[in-house]
Structures are given as structure tokens and as C-alpha cells.
Amino acid sequence: MVQKLKLEELNRIDVETFKKVEKIPLVIILDNLRSMHNVGASFRTADAFLIEKIILCGITPQPPHREIHKAALGATESVDWGHESNINAAINNYKSRGYEIIGIEQTTDSIMITDFSIDKSKKYALILGNEVEGISDEALPNIDTFLEIPQLGTKHSLNVSVCGGIVMWEFAKALK
Secondary structure, three states, rough: OOOOHHHHHHEEEOOHHHOOOEEEEEEEEEOOOHHHHHHHHHHHHHHHHHEEEEEEEEOOOOOHHHHHHHHHHOOOOOOOOOOEEHHHHHHHHHHOOOOOEEEEOOOOOOOOHOOOOOOOOOEEEEEEEEEEOOOOOOHHHHHHHEEOOOOOOOOOOOOOHHHHHHHHHHHHHHHO
16 A cells, blocks of 8 residues: 655755755746745755755845745755845856856747756756746846746746746756
8 A cells, every 4th residue: 555655754864964965056046036935935946956056136035034934844944045136246146157047038039948958067047037027127138048938728927936846857857
């Protein structure tokens, strides 16, 4: 008979070990998110896939906060994070450190993520934009590549934390 595993049977690492484990060369930049639940879910996903760091830009809520913690379940303690008030400062910081800047956005230049080759020799910074407005207009000219997730139904977009989970998984699979 199939049984669910107990938490202690999952063999997860503790926060101290997580901090020491080699991360995948991927940074997540959250650009003006408004939902604390989306921020918390992004932290939790980043923890699951050993993401290097999260950068919270503009009005994106910052830990500690009860509403972020509800979705993050402690991942704000394991995942490194920082805040940058200006999205272009965050972009320029990572560009200068050799990261390819990828905007997850529907644009005239978007490539379907299924058609994008992730290069194991590169470092990437993925930008996820505001729940309504997407990535800030002033950031668009500074982004190297735009990726889009194919959608087959009637809706025009995915929830930002769901989108982030899909994209983080695709990059984690390729870079790990």
C-alpha cells in the first residue's frame, strides 16, 4: 500500500547546510511585485531549486512579514536576498558580473522558453514583473533576452509565482 512520506523521511537539508551548498548560477529579480504571497512563493521555489539569490526591486515587499512567511514557510531564512530600489541598478549590477539578463515577459521579441537553449557555462538573472503591468518599461532596453511560456488556453498570462516556478525549474534542470 502506498503511503505518504513523513517529513523526516524526506531527508531535506537544514538552513545551515543550505547556506553552504553550491547554488545554481541563477538570480531571481522581482520587479515591483505587490503580492506578499507571490514573494513568499518565489522564496519557497528558490529554496527548492537551490537558486543563488533573490533581488526584491521597487515596491516588492521585503521580509520579515507574516504574509510573506505564510507562503515562504521559512525560505526567507535559507535563500539569500537583497533589495534594490531601482530595477536598472539591479540589472546593471548583474550584467557587470557576467550574468545574462532574461526577462520573463510577452514582448515583440519574446522567444518561447521551449525554443531557448540554456547554456550550462553561463550565469543568468531572471526578471519577473508586476502582477498587472509586467516588467517595468524602463528596464526593457537593458534586458538581453525575453522568454515566454507557451499557453494554450484562453488566459493571457500566468500568476507570477507560478510563472517563476516553471522558469526556475527549467533553468534548474539545465544548470544543475
